[in-house]
Amino acid sequence: MGRNGKGQAKKGGRIRRLFTWRKLLGTFFVGCLLVMGAFYVLYLMVPVPTANADATLQSNVYKYANGKVLARTGKINREIVGLDKVPLEVQHAFVAAENKTFYKDNGVDIKGTARAAWNTLTGKGKQGGSTITQQYVKNYYLSQDQTATRKLKEMVIALKVDRNMTKPEILAGDMNTSYYGRNAYGIQAAAQAYYGVDATRLTVDQGAYLASVLQAPSQYDWTSAGPEGRKLVEERWSYVLDNMVEEGWLDAGKRAGMKFPAPQKPKAPKGLSGQSGYIVEAANQELMRQGVSEEDLKAGGWTITLNIDEKKQKALVKAVDKQLEDKIDRKGDKKQATVQAGATSVDPKTGAVVAMYGGVGATEHWTNNATRRDYQPASTFKPLVLASAIDNHAVTQDGRKIGLGTVYDGTSRRPVVGSPIAFAPENEDDRSYGPVTVQRATNSSINSVYAQMIVDVGFAKAKQTGLALGLKDGPDFGEGPSMSLGVMTASTMDMAGAYATLDNHGVKVTPTLVKSAEHKDRKAEPVKSIGERVISREAADTTTKAMQGVVRSGSGFRAAGDYQAAGKTGTSENNRSAWFVGYTPEIVTAVGLFGEDANGNQVTLTNTINPGRANGGRTPAQIWGAYTTAALGGGSDATFDLETDGTSGDTGAPTPTATTGSPSPTPSSSASEGSTTPTQPTTPTGTTPPQPPTSTATAPPPPTTPPTKPTEPTIVPTPDGGTGIVDGGRGGQ
Known part of the structure; x- marks a missing residue:
């Protein structure tokens, strides 16, 4: 013991x-x-390390001209902004919420990190405890894994980052990489998602809420949180503001008067369905033509403000829906399903594309009908021939200067004179008019007159005018008499630009979708939408005057409204496209209908939206009129300020009774010439008579009913690649 x-x-x-x-x-x-x-x-x-892939991904944001978001693209909804875009009080709110010592520390919270690592290792749950710098390092350089190894790396990298970057740079990085819920990454996307504003417009109380949300994005989203979640986020919000007061960043009196800023309800992402997809793709194509690479756009980070006017855009969609979509059955009628609509609307003073209609929806029919360039513009090219004639001081075969009062032979199938290429176009329904003025030939879109006029002008000169006004050259833009009938191809944007140049008195207008495009550290140069003079003012204004007659008493009468307007109808070969292009002093719009089957092949529009031919004077003109009325707020008292050649097409040759090469039933829907018997026969050679008659017969009111059985066109090839006998819109309507 x-x-x-x-x-x-x-x-x-x-x-x-x-x-x-x-x-x-x-x-x-x-x-x-x-x-x-x-x-x-x-x-x-x-x-x-280098940044992780997700940290640098951004979305591109596309906005209406008024600043509202039209669409966002990209896998991650993020738009990186500089700290200068975030109000100082909002910056302080984030520091107060996450790391009050941020401006003084060296990037690492030793105690907090050690405590978090220990708790993680001992199984007490994954813990935070990081500084703003550490949060930035985790989001930008590392993964979201809560492991001890990752924590150690985070701490080491944070120390280095704090030495190499300024505090504002670190704070901006953290605010731009953090996830806020609602699929929003970064302060800009969060501001839009929760309050519908840009980060620059956030208030301090809103900023305090967004800073609070970072702790638990799903739990703290006010609109979806339960009672406990709402209580916690309000407490967190108060904690942030109290810290701001404590640090001297917020006045105590102001703090006392603050109320919790409940965010808006979540909204569906602004995607690419409907018209948005068409507009976004067209804007991207415009940016790429300006030098922005496709890879740069795919990388994201662009804020692209468009010229699209939100109200006008909605008005255009509504006009197409009412005048076309509500009248056809796309699902139940295969023939009606072939009708495609496209339209472009432009401000002639600025070149801004204020509205665009690309089709039924970009996710249903991806081809943009507003920008596609595979259909003929038909008789909407005729005013460009007239403009070229006046601009080049062209004369007829017998030496008379061409103007609105010049008399031509309007006989159907009359061979042109003075051309190396034979051509004898058929007028609509094979109608013959005899001697008619250029004004009346424009009103009724008489093929035989314009075929002769382009010979008188010269093919090369007429083509040069067309290209100068905005049409695009190509293998189908040959030089020959059939060119007068618009046998080249063009888009609604091309035609809107050409007519906008006429509306702008001959000064070149290039339709422009993109108002501005900005990245964090660079900008894209916008298109120069207003250029130099390309034709004389007299030529442009005289052509405008001629087209006023088309709307007032010609084939485009359905486009008339409480405004001054000028325009032209067009229906292409085999009725595959139908157009109305026109303008007021304030707005220019091109509307086209195109026949396209399920395989993308061009097909006829005949017997689709109405019995018989679908011509430009019907549905396209009706869409144009409905949209223009809405776009102008019901109407306008603006007037054209014209300096013309001084001639008038309302005097001169009497209008004869129309005769046909073959029996024709009821008159077509175009406003026909008058029925006065001609006092002078047409010359057999096809030249214009040397002296116009002095009768002042006027055209009757346009009929209000369509033809009951329109004549089917006959097509005859010509050596220049066109066709010799065409329907009325490859010439007429």
């Missing part, structure tokens, strides 16, 4: 000698030195 007691005493003495306070203290210091040494080695060995 004694020996055992003595042995226990000796054993206790050895333990006390082994663990003296000096030895323990020494061991502690050695341990600290080893840890510090190991950390130093780790500091040297761990580099600052």
Whole structure:
């Protein structure tokens, strides 16, 4: 018993000698030195990595001219903004919420990080405890895994980042990479998602809420949170504001008067369905023509403000729906389903594309009918022939200057004179008019007159005018008499630009979708939408005057409204396209209908939207009129300021009774010429008579009913690649 007691005493003495306070203290210091040494080695060995893939991904944001978001594209909804775009009080709210010592620390919270690592290792749950710098490092350089290894790397990299970056740069990085819920990454996307504003317009109380949401995005979303979640986020919001007061960043009196800023309900992402997809793709194509690469656009980060006017855009869609879509059955009628509509509306003073209709929806029919360039513009090209004639001071075969009062032979199938290429176009329904003025030939879109006029002008000169006004050259833009009937191809945007140039008195207008395009550190140069004079003012204004007659008493009468307007109808070969292009002093719009089957082949529009031919004077003109009325707020008292050639097409040759090469039933829907018996026969050679008659017969009111059985066109090829006998819109309507 004694020996055992003595042995226990000796054993206790050895333990006390082994663990003296000096030895323990020494061991502690050695341990600290080893840890510090190991950390130093780790500091040297761990580099600052490149950013992770998700951290740099951004969306492109497309906005209406008024600043409202039209669409966002990209896998991640993020738009990186500089700290200068975030109000200072909002910046302070984030610091107050996450890391009050941010402006003073070295990027690392040793206690918080150690506590978080220990809790994670011991199974007490994954813990935070990071500084703003550490949060930035985690989001920008590392993964979201809560492991001890990742925590150590985070701490080391944070120290290095704090040495190499300024505090504002780190804060901006954190605010731009953090996830806020609602699929919003970064402060700009969050501001839009929760409050419908840009980050620049956030108030301090809204900023405090967004800073609070970072702690638990799903739980703290006010609109979907339960009672407990709402209580917690309100407490967090108050905590943030109180910290701001404590740090001297917010006035106590202002703080006392603040009320919790409940965010708006979540909205569906602004995607690419409907018209948005067409507009976004057209805007991207415009930017690429300006030098922005496709890769740059795909990388994201662009804020693209468009010229699209939200109200006019909605008015255009409504006009197409009412005048076309509500009248056809796309699902139940395969023939009606072939009708495609496209339209472009332009401000002639600025070149801004204020509205665009690309089709039934970009996710249903991706081809943009507003910008496609595979259909003929038909008789909407005729005014460009007239403009070229006046601009080039062209004369008829017998030497008379061409103007609105110049008389031509309007006989159907009359061979042109003076052309190396034979051509004898048929008028609509094979109607013959006898001697008619250019004004009346424009009103009723008489093929035989314009075929002769382009010969008188010269094919090369007429083509040069067309290209100068905005049409695009191509293999189908040949030089020959059939060119007068619009046998080249063009888009509604091309035609809107050409007519806008006429509306702008001959000064070139290039339709422009993109108002501005900005990235974080660069901008794209916008298209120069207003250029130099390309034709004389007299030529442009005289052509406008001619087209006023088309709307007032010609084939485009359905486009008339409480405004001054000029325009032209067009129906292409085999009725594959039907057009109305027109303008007021304030707005220019091109509307086209195109026949396209399910395989993308061009097909006729005949017997689709109405019995018989679908001509430009019907549905396209009705869409144009409905849209223009809405776009102008019901109407306008603006007038054309014209300086014309001084001639008038309302005097001169009497209008004869139209005769046909073959029996025709009821008159067509175009406003026909008058029925006065001609006092002078047409010349057999097809030249214009040397002296116009002096009768002042006027055209009767346009009929209000369509033809009951329109004549089907006959097509005859010509050596220049066109056709010799065409329907009325490859010439007429």
